[in-house]
Amino acid sequence: MATKTTHPVLSNRALNRATLARQLLLRRAPRSEMSVAGAVEHLVGLQAQNVKPPYYALAARLDAFDPQELSALMESRDVARIVTLRSTIHTHTAEDCLALRPFAQAGGPDRELRLFRGRLDSVDLDRLAAYSRELVEERPRPVKELREALLKEWPGTDPLALTVAARCMLPLVQVTPRGLWGRSGQVTLTTAERWFSRPQAPAPEPDAMVRRYLAAFGPASVQDMQTWSGLTRLRDAFERLRPELVTFRNEKGVELFDLPEAPRPDADTPAPPRFLPEFDNLLLSHADRSRVAAPDVKSRTWKGNQAYRVFLFDGFLGGLWLLEETKDRAVLTIQPFLRLTGAQRSAVAEEGEAMLATMTSATTREVRFAEFAA
Numbered sequence: 001m002a003t004k005t006t007h008p009v010l011s012n013r014a015l016n017r018a019t020l021a022r023q024l025l026l027r028r029a030p031r032s033e034m035s036v037a038g039a040v041e042h043l044v045g046l047q048a049q050n051v052k053p054p055y056y057a058l059a060a061r062l063d064a065f066d067p068q069e070l071s072a073l074m075e076s077r078d079v080a081r082i083v084t085l086r087s088t089i090h091t092h093t094a095e096d097c098l099a100l101r102p103f104a105q106a107g108g109p110d111r112e113l114r115l116f117r118g119r120l121d122s123v124d125l126d127r128l129a130a131y132s133r134e135l136v137e138e139r140p141r142p143v144k145e146l147r148e149a150l151l152k153e154w155p156g157t158d159p160l161a162l163t164v165a166a167r168c169m170l171p172l173v174q175v176t177p178r179g180l181w182g183r184s185g186q187v188t189l190t191t192a193e194r195w196f197s198r199p200q201a202p203a204p205e206p207d208a209m210v211r212r213y214l215a216a217f218g219p220a221s222v223q224d225m226q227t228w229s230g231l232t233r234l235r236d237a238f239e240r241l242r243p244e245l246v247t248f249r250n251e252k253g254v255e256l257f258d259l260p261e262a263p264r265p266d267a268d269t270p271a272p273p274r275f276l277p278e279f280d281n282l283l284l285s286h287a288d289r290s291r292v293a294a295p296d297v298k299s300r301t302w303k304g305n306q307a308y309r310v311f312l313f314d315g316f317l318g319g320l321w322l323l324e325e326t327k328d329r330a331v332l333t334i335q336p337f338l339r340l341t342g343a344q345r346s347a348v349a350e351e352g353e354a355m356l357a358t359m360t361s362a363t364t365r366e367v368r369f370a371e372f373a374a
Contacts, residue, residue, distance in 0.1 A: 024061035053277035107230025109137035159253035271315030
């Protein structure tokens with residue numbers, strides 16, 4: 001008679017600590033252990049809808065981080081901004097720009113393109129892709145210029161749909177100076193192949209991506225990874241890997257997979273405060289986000305399609321933060337979702353002061369607490 005396998009249960013707090021450890025948020029990674037490029041690779045990219053979030057994401061995760069380090073990697077074309085997972089802009093290493101885009105294609109760009117397909121009935125999409133490639137590989141093109149060129153070829157077509165189609169069908173990199181620290185630049189595009197002077201790589205096998213996902217976001221369910229990637233039908237990859245993985249269940253009974261040697265700290269491991277940027281992947285990469293965000297506060301981190309900047313307290317979503325900067329002054333306002341003791345406020349303020357010292361050049365820096373948001 002077959003024996004039914006039982007899975008150890010991971011409490012939500014234990015799951016939180018394991019995820020924070022993978023995300024480099026339980027302890028900042030020493031530079032002797034992880035470089036800036038290594039962190040970008042380990043985290044499988046950084047959300048980059050706006051320019052500054054990748055810098056703040058690394059400041060929360062790397063010891064002695066200097067924003068100019070990531071900026072230099074962008075200038076040297078070792079990392080770049082490109083649409084990948086869930087059809088959102090990420091900062092990736094050059095290698096991941098070339099390989100992850102084809103992996104993510106069906107779960108993001110293809111899905112987004114279908115939303116606009118009704119506005120492109122008269123457009124030959126293969127011709128549009130070829131013509132767009134010709135334009136942006138001749139020289140990097142600002143979005144406005146690309147749109148105007150496409151409209152000349154397909155007059156009367158929705159201009160937004162044309163540029164969305166180009167972005168969805170081609171691996172378009174946002175070239176510098178866009179994305180550099182302390183500098184500005186409009187979104188200007190060329191292909192990843194042209195920017196890196198290398199051909200696009202074959203998409204990695206799903207099994208390899210399961211391992212990378214678990215290393216950065218595990219322990220996790222099949223549905224968690226599908227939420228992160230936008231892809232479906234990943235169960236087969238997990239099943240192929242089952243003999244080399246360990247399994248658990250969460251408090252709701254959902255099966256979780258993990259790498260055997262991945263860190264799973266004790267649930268009582270201290271978790272210091274951390275300030276995260278808007279759209280941080282920690283909050284977007286699981287079907288069940290209760291490992292970080294309690295259901296009663298999760299909705300308070302968004303307004304429409306815009307995410308607020310958040311801070312973690314004791315490992316969980318603790319509130320919002322706002323930074324107001326001028327040339328000489330930086331004011332950080334913290335709005336907690338829970339009542340903090342004097343000692344707890346001091347710990348959060350200390351982390352905020354450290355963030356300001358790293359991320360601003362202002363000579364005057366101030367940390368304020370807004371009224372507790374019940």
